[in-house]
Amino acid sequence: NAGVMQNPRHLVRRRGQEARLRCSPMKGHSHVYWYRQLPEEGLKFMVYLQKENIIDESGMPKERFSAEFPKEGPSILRIQQVVRGDSAAYFCASSPQSSEPQHFGDGTRLSIL
Amino acid sequence: GQQVMQIPQYQHVQEGEDFTTYCNSSTTLSNIQWYKQRPGGHPVFLIQLVKSGEVKKQKRLTFQFGEAKKNSSLHITATQTTDVGTYFCAREVAGANSKLTFGKGITLSVRP
Numbered sequence: 493n494a495g496v497m498q499n500p501r502h503l504v505r506r507r508g509q510e511a512r513l514r515c516s517p518m519k520g521h522s523h524v525y526w527y528r529q530l531p532e533e534g535l536k537f538m539v540y541l542q543k544e545n546i547i548d549e550s551g552m553p554k555e556r557f558s559a560e561f562p563k564e565g566p567s568i569l570r571i572q573q574v575v576r577g578d579s580a581a582y583f584c585a586s587s588p589q590s591s592e593p594q595h596f597g598d599g600t601r602l603s604i605l
Numbered sequence: 606g607q608q609v610m611q612i613p614q615y616q617h618v619q620e621g622e623d624f625t626t627y628c629n630s631s632t633t634l635s636n637i638q639w640y641k642q643r644p645g646g647h648p649v650f651l652i653q654l655v656k657s658g659e660v661k662k663q664k665r666l667t668f669q670f671g672e673a674k675k676n677s678s679l680h681i682t683a684t685q686t687t688d689v690g691t692y693f694c695a696r697e698v699a700g701a702n703s704k705l706t707f708g709k710g711i712t713l714s715v716r717p
Contacts, residue, residue, distance in 0.1 A: 525704075525705070527707075532614075533709065534693060534707045534708060534709040534710050535648065535693065535695075535707040536707075537704055537705065537706065537707075540704055548704050550704075551704075583647055583648070585648075591697070593638055593650040593653055594650065594705065595650065596640075596647040596648045596649065596650075597647060598646075598647050599647050
């Protein structure tokens with residue numbers, strides 16, 4: 493059973509470009525969570541999604557950031573017009589039920605030039 | 606009110622020493638989860654504690670939930686270099702559909 497798959501593992505963008513991060517949850521998991529982690533810091537919750545629905549996006553900046561989890565295909569975290577401060581590791585996690593422990597992907601390390 | 610505190614942020618031990626760290630909350634927790642993240646890796650779920658006073662063991666790791674459900678501890682017996690990493694505790698935010706709030710973590714280094 494494949495784990496949570498994130499791609500790309502590393503992504504380099506110039507300021508002003510768009511970044512698209514993908515996450516395929518574990519098989520049988522319908523709950524997806526995105527977190528951001530800065531060096532030497534903990535995990536900051538961004539957004540929680542189920543298929544085709546955003547359940548909680550309270551941790552996601554109101555501008556430039558969006559997330560989706562379509563009926564078919566992976567969950568996408570999209571960052572428009574990236575700035576240097578967006579450089580971070582972005583982790584996706586999934587769980588079979590909302591109360592179950594979360595399984596994390598390897599993350600996408602985003603670097604902004 | 607919905608945060609969990611992990612202090613200190615770093616700890617260094619000699620291989621073979623025991624290690625204990627704590628996770629504290631000002632409010633009662635419904636449950637507490639612990640995760641470990643190796644350097645350059647991703648968080649990996651270790652354990653979930655639900656009941657007051659609950660104690661769970663995984664080999665050399667012992668996890669405990671406080672009687673008042675406001676704190677939790679992780680104890681590692683006879684640390685090894687493989688124990689290196691950052692240990693996070695996480696709580697579910699009440700009424701928030703399983704949103705987890707993570708502590709800042711404690712980064713453990715082990716001198717061989």
